[in-house]
Structure formats: C-alpha cells, structure tokens
Amino acid sequence: MQKTKIDNKFTVPIGPQHPALKEPAFFSLNVDGEIVTNAYVRLGYAHRGVERAAEERNWVQTQYLLERICGICSHIHSTAYCLGVEKLAGIEAPPRAQAIRILVAELERIHSHFLWLGVASHEAGFDTLFMYSWRDRETVMDILESLTGNRVNYSANLLGGVKYDVDSEQEDIIRNGLEYLEERLNYYLGIVTSDALFLKRTRGIGGMTRNQAEVLGAVGPTARASNVQRDIRVEAPYSAYKKYPVSIVLETNGDLEARFIVRVKEMIESCHLINQILDNLPEGELVVRMKRRIQPGETVVRVEAPRGELFYFIKSNGTDKPERIKVRTPTICNMSSVVKLAIGSQLADIPVILAGIDPCFSCNDRSVQINYQKRKKTLWTWEELRNYGIRYYNGNS
Amino acid sequence: MEILRNIIALIIFPSGLFLLAAGMFYEWADRKLVSQYQNRIGPRWFQPLADAVKLLANEEVIPDGSNPALYIILPVVALAGGLTAALYVPMAGFPPVYSFAGDLIVTIYLLSLLTLCIGLAGANTMDRFSLVGATRTLTQLFSYEAPFLLAMLGPALVAGSWQISEITAYTSQRWLLITQPLGFIVALVGLMGKLELPPFDAPEAETEIVAGALTEYSGRGLALFRLGKGVEMVIGLTLIAAFYLGGVSNPLVFLLKTLALLLVIAGLQALLTRLRIDQTVGLWWRYGVLLVLVQWLFMIGGRMVL
Amino acid sequence: MKIGAMFGDVLSSLFMKPVTEKYPKVRQDPPKRFRGCIDWDAEKCTGCGICAMDCPANAIEVIVIDKKEKRFVLQYHVDRCTFCAQCVHSCNHGCLTMKADVWEMAALDKQGYTRWFGEAGDIQYVLAEPAL
Numbered sequence: 055m056q057k058t059k060i061d062n063k064f065t066v067p068i069g070p071q072h073p074a075l076k077e078p079a080f081f082s083l084n085v086d087g088e089i090v091t092n093a094y095v096r097l098g099y100a101h102r103g104v105e106r107a108a109e110e111r112n113w114v115q116t117q118y119l120l121e122r123i124c125g126i127c128s129h130i131h132s133t134a135y136c137l138g139v140e141k142l143a144g145i146e147a148p149p150r151a152q153a154i155r156i157l158v159a160e161l162e163r164i165h166s167h168f169l170w171l172g173v174a175s176h177e178a179g180f181d182t183l184f185m186y187s188w189r190d191r192e193t194v195m196d197i198l199e200s201l202t203g204n205r206v207n208y209s210a211n212l213l214g215g216v217k218y219d220v221d222s223e224q225e226d227i228i229r230n231g232l233e234y235l236e237e238r239l240n241y242y243l244g245i246v247t248s249d250a251l252f253l254k255r256t257r258g259i260g261g262m263t264r265n266q267a268e269v270l271g272a273v274g275p276t277a278r279a280s281n282v283q284r285d286i287r288v289e290a291p292y293s294a295y296k297k298y299p300v301s302i303v304l305e306t307n308g309d310l311e312a313r314f315i316v317r318v319k320e321m322i323e324s325c326h327l328i329n330q331i332l333d334n335l336p337e338g339e340l341v342v343r344m345k346r347r348i349q350p351g352e353t354v355v356r357v358e359a360p361r362g363e364l365f366y367f368i369k370s371n372g373t374d375k376p377e378r379i380k381v382r383t384p385t386i387c388n389m390s391s392v393v394k395l396a397i398g399s400q401l402a403d404i405p406v407i408l409a410g411i412d413p414c415f416s417c418n419d420r421s422v423q424i425n426y427q428k429r430k431k432t433l434w435t436w437e438e439l440r441n442y443g444i445r446y447y448n449g450n451s
Numbered sequence: 452m453e454i455l456r457n458i459i460a461l462i463i464f465p466s467g468l469f470l471l472a473a474g475m476f477y478e479w480a481d482r483k484l485v486s487q488y489q490n491r492i493g494p495r496w497f498q499p500l501a502d503a504v505k506l507l508a509n510e511e512v513i514p515d516g517s518n519p520a521l522y523i524i525l526p527v528v529a530l531a532g533g534l535t536a537a538l539y540v541p542m543a544g545f546p547p548v549y550s551f552a553g554d555l556i557v558t559i560y561l562l563s564l565l566t567l568c569i570g571l572a573g574a575n576t577m578d579r580f581s582l583v584g585a586t587r588t589l590t591q592l593f594s595y596e597a598p599f600l601l602a603m604l605g606p607a608l609v610a611g612s613w614q615i616s617e618i619t620a621y622t623s624q625r626w627l628l629i630t631q632p633l634g635f636i637v638a639l640v641g642l643m644g645k646l647e648l649p650p651f652d653a654p655e656a657e658t659e660i661v662a663g664a665l666t667e668y669s670g671r672g673l674a675l676f677r678l679g680k681g682v683e684m685v686i687g688l689t690l691i692a693a694f695y696l697g698g699v700s701n702p703l704v705f706l707l708k709t710l711a712l713l714l715v716i717a718g719l720q721a722l723l724t725r726l727r728i729d730q731t732v733g734l735w736w737r738y739g740v741l742l743v744l745v746q747w748l749f750m751i752g753g754r755m756v757l
Numbered sequence: 758m759k760i761g762a763m764f765g766d767v768l769s770s771l772f773m774k775p776v777t778e779k780y781p782k783v784r785q786d787p788p789k790r791f792r793g794c795i796d797w798d799a800e801k802c803t804g805c806g807i808c809a810m811d812c813p814a815n816a817i818e819v820i821v822i823d824k825k826e827k828r829f830v831l832q833y834h835v836d837r838c839t840f841c842a843q844c845v846h847s848c849n850h851g852c853l854t855m856k857a858d859v860w861e862m863a864a865l866d867k868q869g870y871t872r873w874f875g876e877a878g879d880i881q882y883v884l885a886e887p888a889l
Binding site: 718 | 776817
Binding site: 064065066069072073074085088175178179180181182185186187249251252254255400401402403404405 | 726
C-alpha cells in the first residue's frame with residue numbers, strides 16, 4: 055500500500071477491487087479533503103483476447119464467442135455480428151427474423167436499463183429502489199426465458215435469421231409482462247424526479263454541457279441526456295428499425311438526474327415499440343441458408359447497444375474463419391467524460407458519476423499501443439504480443 | 452452480597468451476556484424489518500450470532516504503521532463503554548441497577564465513547580479509506596450528539612431532575628410523545644445519526660470508502676465493534692422508549708415499545724437515500740438544534756402560562 | 758418534491774409476502790424452451806458431423822464406427838457445453854433436442870460429465886478401443 059503524502063492531498067484508489075465497481079478497473083483520485091483534484095484511469099483488467107480467439111473459430115462458432123463479451127448486452131453483439139456477416143455474404147435475413155431480432159434487442163434494452171437503475175441507485179445509497187427495480191427486472195428475464203430459453207446470453211440469433219419464433223402464447227406472455235412493467239416504469243419516473251433526498255444526490259451533479267459531450271465523444275444515453283441527438287436507431291436505421299421507427303429521448307440538463315430520466319423514458323419507449331412490433335409482425339420463415347465460406351471483403355456495422363453506439367469491423371478472406379474482427383464498445387467512449395467530470399467534484403459523488411455512464415468494463419478492453427515518441431499507432435500482431443510477454447517475464451522474473 | 456450483586460449485574464443481567472444477546476436480537480430485528488420493507492426475506496435469526504462467532508475465529512491482522520496497542524485496546528474500550536452505560540438505564544423494564552444524580556449525562560457520554568473509539572481506530576490505521584471514514588465519523592458525531600442530548604434534556608427539564616430513575620418515574624405517568632413531538636422526532640433522528648444507520652451512513656458508505664473507519668479491522672476487533680453497535684442500539688431505544696413513550700414498566704411492555712420504535716426506524720432506513728457527509732452535517736446542525744429549541748420554547752412557555 | 762416518494766410501496770410491502778423464491782424447497786418448472794442437456798435421436802443421424810464442427814465449445818464428438826450401417830456414437834461433454842443450441846439448428850435431420858428438465862447438474866466429481874449416446878454395444882466398443 056502506498057504511503058500517504060503529508061501535504062494535505064492523498065490518493066484514494068478506487069479499484070481494481072472495490073465495492074463500488076461491478077467489474078475491475080482502476081481509478082486513482084487525488085483528494086484534498088473531500089474534493090477530487092486529479093483523476094487517472096487505467097483499464098484492461100478484463101481483457102480476454104476475444105478478438106484473437108475469434109480468428110481461430112469458424113463463422114458459426116464466433117457468434118457465440120462474441121455474444122459472451124458482455125452479459126447484459128450479449129444479444130446486440132450477436133446481432134451486429136450477424137448483420138455484418140450477412141452483409142459480406144450478400145444475403146438478407148427474412149423480415150420476420152429481423153423483426154424478432156429487434157424485439158429481443160428491445161427486451162434486452164429494458165433488461166439492461168433496469169439493471170442499471172438498480173445499480174446506480176445502490177451507488178447513490180438508495181437500496182430500496184435497487185431491490186424494487188431488480189424485482190421488476192425478473193419479469194423481463196422471465197419473458198426472455200420463455201421466449202429464448204435462457205435468462206442471459208439468449209443465443210437467439212443464427213447466421214441468416216433467428217432460432218425462435220413468437221407464437222400466440224409467447225405474445226400473451228410478452229404483452230402481460232409489458233403491461234405490468236409500464237405501470238412500474240411510470241412510477242419509477244415519478245420517484246426519480248420527485249424524491250427530495252434522491253434529487254439531492256443527483257440533481258446538478260456531474261453535469262456535462264452539450265459542447266463538452268460532443269468534444270469528449272460521449273455516446274448513448276449519456277450524450278442524449280446532454281441534448282446531443284445521437285441514436286443509431288434514428289440516424290442510420292438498421293434491420294427492421296426502418297419499418298418500426300423509434301422516437302429519440304432527449305434531456306437538456308446533462309446531470310445525473312437527466313441520465314436517470316432518459317433511461318427510464320427509453321424503457322417506456324421500448325415497451326411501446328415492442329407492442330408495435332407484436333401488432334405488425336410480418337409472416338414468413340425464420341432463417342435463410344448461408345454458405346459456410348464467406349467471400350472476401352470488409353464491412354462495418356453500427357448498432358445501438360443499451361449503452362450507446364457499438365461498432366464492428368469484420369474482414370473475411372474467403373475461408374470459413376474470420377480474418378479480423380474489431381469491436382469498439384460504447385463504454386470506452388464515455389470513459390473520458392468520467393475522468394473529466396470527476397475533477398472538482400466530491401469524493402462521495404464519484405461512484406454515482408461512474409455509474410451514471412453505465413460502465414460495462416468487460417466490454418471495453420482492447421489493446422492499442424501508442425508510441426508517443428514516434429507519434430504513431432500500431433496494432434500488435436499475435437507474434438509481437440507473444441514475444442513481448444516472453445521478454446517481460448524473462449526480464450522481471 | 453454487594454459484590455455478588457455487582458458481578459451478576461456486570462456479567463449476566465442487565466449488562467454482559469443479556470445485553471450482548473439483546474444487541475444481537477435487535478440487530479437481527481432491524482435487518483429483518485428492513486428486508487421486509489424491501490419485499491425480500493432477510494437473514495435468519497442466528498445471523499448476527501454466526502457473524503460474531505465467525506469473526507472471533509478469524510485471524511486478526513495488525514496493519515503496518517499503526518499503533519498495535521491502540522489497535523487492540525480501542526474495540527475493548529468501545530464495548531466496555533456500551534456495557535457500562537446499560538447499568539444506568541431501565542433495561543428490560545427493571546429499574547436501573549445503579550443510579551446517582553446526573554447519570555443521564557454519564558450515560559450519553561458513555562454511548563458516544565463508542566463512536567469516538569471508532570473514529571480513533573480509523574485514524575490509527577494508515578489507510579486512506581479509514582482516514583476518510585474516520586473524518587466523516589467524527590464530523591457526524593459532532594453534529595448529531597448535540598441535538599440528541601438536547602432532545603434527551605427535554606424530558607429532564609419537565610421532570611426537574613438529571614437522574615434517569617427519577618425521569619422515568621415522571622414519564623411513566625404521561626406520554627411525552629404527545630406533549631413534546633418535536634423533541635421525539637429530534638431524538639429519533641439523532642439516534643439514527645449516532646448509530647450510522649441509513650440515510651446517515653456516510654461514514655461507512657460501502658460503495659465509496661469500502662467500510663469507512665473499520666476497513667482494516669478483522670477478527671476480534673471487528674466483532675467487538677459490531678457488538679458495541681448493537682448494544683448502543685438497544686440502549687438508545689431504551690432511553691427513547693423510557694422518556695417519550697411513557698416509561699417501561701415490565702419486560703413485555705419494553706419489548707413492544709422498542710420494537711415499535713424499531714419499526715419506524717427501519718421504515719426510515721428503507722425509505723430514504725444516503726446523504727453525502729456535507730449534506731448530513733449541514734442539514735442537522737441547523738434543523739435539529741432549531742427544532743429542539745422551538746420545542747423548549749413551547750415547554751417553558753407552557754409552564755409559565757399554566 | 759416529496760420526502761420519501763416510495764412511501765406507498767414500502768408501507769404495503771409490510772403486508773405482502775416476500776418475492777424471494779425459496780429454492781430448493783420450492784421449485785418452479787422451467788419453461789418449455791429452456792435449454793438444458795442435449796438429447797440425441799440415433800435413428801435420424803447420418804454421421805455428417807456438422808454439429809461437432811459448429812459447436813463453439815467442442816463439446817460434441819461424433820465417433821463413426823460404421824458409416825454404411827449407421828453405427829455412430831455421440832460423445833457429449835456436459836462440462837464444456839454452453840447450452841447455446843447451435844447444434845440443434847445446425848443438424849439438417851433434426852437429431853438433437855434440448856431437454857428442458859435436466860438442468861440441475863452440479864456434482865462432486867467429473868465422472869458423470871462425459872455422456873455417451875448410442876447403442877449399448879457400440880458404446881462398449883468405443884470405450885474398449887482407446888485409439889478411436
């Protein structure tokens with residue numbers, strides 16, 4: 055443990071293990087009394103080499119690997135991958151499959167935002183809202199379990215379509231569940247905007263102006279809470295979002311209260327969207343056959359994960375294994391805003407500010423080496439990384 | 452005979468084993484009520500006992516740079532303060548074992564000795580989390596002790612004495628909750644602040660500073676501190692029930708009244724968000740004292756008029 | 758701005774039963790589509806091995822004893838399986854299904870985690886010959 059400095063400022067380490075974090079990350083905060091004067095972030099504790107592992111598996115197996123990058127946004131990773139590979143192969147999934155894909159994606163968005171509501175209120179100290187919102191989250195997970203067979207990692211996609219159909223029994227389950235959820239969501243919207251002590255913890259804290267949000271590159275509900283109109287489902291609709299338009303949810307304040315309001319309203323919007331999809335589900339088959347070898351090419355896919363914009367780059371070289379898959383997740387875009395907003399705020403507000411961007415650290419670990427002296431960026435190949443590891447451990451053993 | 456009576460009073464009843472058991476029971480009741488408010492099942496009845504037994508069996512690690520003597524002595528002093536304070540309050544409906552003029556002040560001092568020891572223990576270990584936690588504990592002690600003491604003095608004023616047994620003799624004939632409601636509220640909130648229950652648990656905020664001042668404690672020290680907190684809760688509840696809810700005349704009435712108070716306290720715990728340390732201090736240092744002074748104004752004014 | 762906005766909910770919870778399911782005393786049936794262990798229908802299998810190729814965890818192995826007479830043995834590693842159901846959909850003949858009621862598979866040793874599907878004589882043949 056580092057010794058504390060004597061000159062009235064010392065460093066409080068948050069992480070890698072800390073009760074405030076659900077996943078490991080390291081924030082080193084210089085604190086003067088209760089005010090934070092400097093912040094330093096270090097990530098990479100959950101790096102598993104997923105992009106490299108994808109190069110060893112064939113196209114069908116890679117989908118399940120990428121689905122397990124994150125537990126709460128697993129379906130959207132799988133959707134982005136399937137969209138990219140289908141684009142490369144030059145086919146399009148049938149309309150019913152596309153509608154079911156975004157049905158599950160919206161259910162996942164509701165599930166993820168409920169989880170976030172509980173975790174953020176737990177960080178702020180409001181344990182009761184945590185318990186109640188996670189109780190209601192069980193309703194969504196039961197819907198997803200009856201639809202796809204599993205509560206997390208739904209594996210609902212296939213390359214070329216979906217696995218599971220929505221019949222009338224499923225539809226009843228979904229509609230009943232959503233009716234209950236919408237009523238609870240309106241109640242939570244009331245609480246988040248009117249509970250006096252909760253507002254003392256969230257109103258005016260961690261405020262980010264629109265200009266700051268654009269400069270720092272924030273995406274997702276974090277940016278939408280600062281009045282930045284960035285929503286991939288609206289700007290660049292993919293899959294069946296062209297048929298079922300989404301209305302964007304914006305707030306102007308940019309503080310924590312605005313982020314709460316944006317996410318709760320997005321959940322209500324998702325409920326309406328799912329009801330709309332169920333009303334107009336197109337008929338047809340569920341899956342289209344795909345070749346096992348994909349022709350060479352490169353493609354880029356952007357989808358709207360619950361946390362923001364998710365970006366996939368897929369490159370194929372004609373075999374049945376992918377050549378390169380690059381994943382850029384939204385949390386790493388929002389992380390710089392945390393570092394910027396932490397400076398000048400109180401120590402007690404840091405966990406809530408961090409929770410306000412909805413961090414998903416298991417998504418966001420990639421490795422890029424920036425060579426400061428030569429001012430150039432290189433991507434390490436497998437050989438270079440392995441040699442570096444051997445040199446490091448031989449030198450420091 | 453005197454010596455036997457003293458030994459029984461210190462070790463078995465009302466202090467000692469009975470008080471430790473009562474502390475564990477009330478801690479369990481508090482956790483169970485909070486979980487019932489949150490619509491889930493809480494811990495089983497032996498959970499605090501299991502915690503204490505497991506902690507006593509844990510290895511105690513004395514961190515580098517701290518004073519080992521202080522590290523070991525402070526939990527013992529804290530628990531001793533709590534156990535001694537029980538000798539002067541009407542525990543479980545029986546009259547206090549010892550009593551002398553002015554023992555109200557001594558009791559409240561002994562109760563705050565516990566929080567003081569937690570603050571010192573946090574400052575003793577050279578760990579950033581404990582230092583921040585210790586600062587917060589001492590700040591909160593500062594701003595919640597004074598209103599609590601003033602609220603306890605309300606009944607003392609109308610009873611005309613500083614001795615707990617005389618005050619309880621006065622209050623067992625009338626319910627001061629009705630004539631001094633503001634004082635009751637201040638006493639209740641002051642008790643929650645002293646015990647560091649949510650919404651005033653900034654000194655041991657789990658998501659910010661791990662465990663506050665007790666971060667580096669494990670094993671016997673932690674067990675003693677936690678038992679001390681349970682003991683403080685029992686004594687605090689007894690005092691408020693005795694002063695404001697019409698005295699405690701027999702064990703059954705004692706149980707009912709303290710559990711009713713616990714119901715209200717657990718409800719407040721479940722309902723409110725944790726406040727930041729500057730908000731807790733800023734809030735209560737003004738409003739708490741203000742409410743109590745208004746209450747005193749009414750009391751003294753009422754006496755002069757009637 | 759009210760203090761204690763959740764008051765109604767919190768107070769009514771005093772009179773409601775807790776929502777916690779008291780597993781394992783109370784068990785709920787899993788839904789029909791629940792993905793548990795796989796089940797193999799030997800009649801329909803042709804030994805193509807696509808299920809083994811497509812499994813992301815290499816949990817299935819198809820051991821061909823005699824392709825003309827359709828004698829196959831399926832070796833299934835339960836501890837490697839991720840229950841993704843890709844094998845169910847990859848198979849062109851519908852040999853595989855997921856059993857919805859087999860999901861409590863915790864055990865104290867790894868003996869039961871390698872399962873063999875097929876005719877009893879075939880399985881013994883495979884187990885006796887380690888070189889297969």
